[in-house]
Amino acid sequence: MDVIEFSYMEDGGPQFVCVGDANLPNWLDDKTNTIYIIFPRGADKVPPFGLISIYADDIRNTSINKIEESYARLCFPNTVQPPDWLSGSIKPGDFIKMELMFRKSEMSCRIALNHSEWSPRLVTAIGTAKIRLLIETAKKNILILRDDLYCDYVLNGAYRHQVSCAVCFEDAAEVVTLQCGHLMCCNCQKKWRKSDEECHICKAKGLLYFQFFVCTKASPYHPKIVTMQIKARYRDGPCPFDYCRPSDQEKKQDNSQFYYIMVPCGCTTRCDPHSWSFNGICPFDACGMKVTNVWKVFET
Secondary structure (H helix, E strand, O other), rough: OOOOEEEEEEEEEEEEEEEOOOOHHHHHHOOOOOEEEOOOOOOOOOOEEEEEEEEOOOOOOOHHHHHHHHHOOOOOOOOOOOHHHHOOOEOOOOOEEEEEEEOOOOEEEEEEEEOOOOEEEEHHHHHHHEEEEEOOOOOOOOOEEEEHHHHHHHHHHHOOOOOOOOOOEEEEEEEEEEOOOOOEHHHHHHHHHHOOOOOOOOOOOOOOOEEEEOOOOOOOOOOOOOOOEEEOOOOOOOOOOOOOOOOHHHOOOOHHHHHEEEEOEEEOOOOOOHHHOOOOOOOOOOOEEEEOOEEEOOOO
């Protein structure tokens, strides 16, 4: 599941919360109904977590105030004894299992730490809004996986894509992609368009550029250059077609490193969708949008 980080200020400084972008009733089913919240770094205490119920299609465009209004922290009634581990610390690599069941207008939930016994099941009524998971910690502290991807995590370790500029090599929140498929950050792109507009990597000239925004708002267009924009989503986890990763050298053609970006959803895959039984629908369960085009973009 892709994890979106939000921040807000308190007296002690900036605070962070993470929201999963998947609508849980659609993302889970009878065969895969368990979420793994993994803590690669450990934690001094279990961070509070719960669910938000909100109608927003794209959680990235939602304000932190809207999220706060729709948030219900997981808590146990006075008649139910909560698990002892909720008030303890977490070791690196520990995980919380969260099993969710949806039945018409009702949702039930139970939790466990690692392979401990399940907690008592909690039941609540739900409406028609989208339901997403929220964890009160920074994105770097957690991974959220469905149970069918947990084995891949155990065998191959965590995978989280970080977008970086091919020119200055810094991590980039806003990435510009040239027609040749190479990436650069917006600051380098501003310098590039004042020069001879030659790609720094492959030296191609006379290029237009496509502007991809990773979890950010669009900046103004350059008036003299035709542009296209899309929110590129480098999702956590392996490629959805055959679960390959960047380290799988045999999956790369001619030793090139690139991603395919699907239009208009912006979800990225390592495999060419047209090489598979591609039915025109985004293969990520958390998305499911209709795909009208596919762009090849080089990885830095």
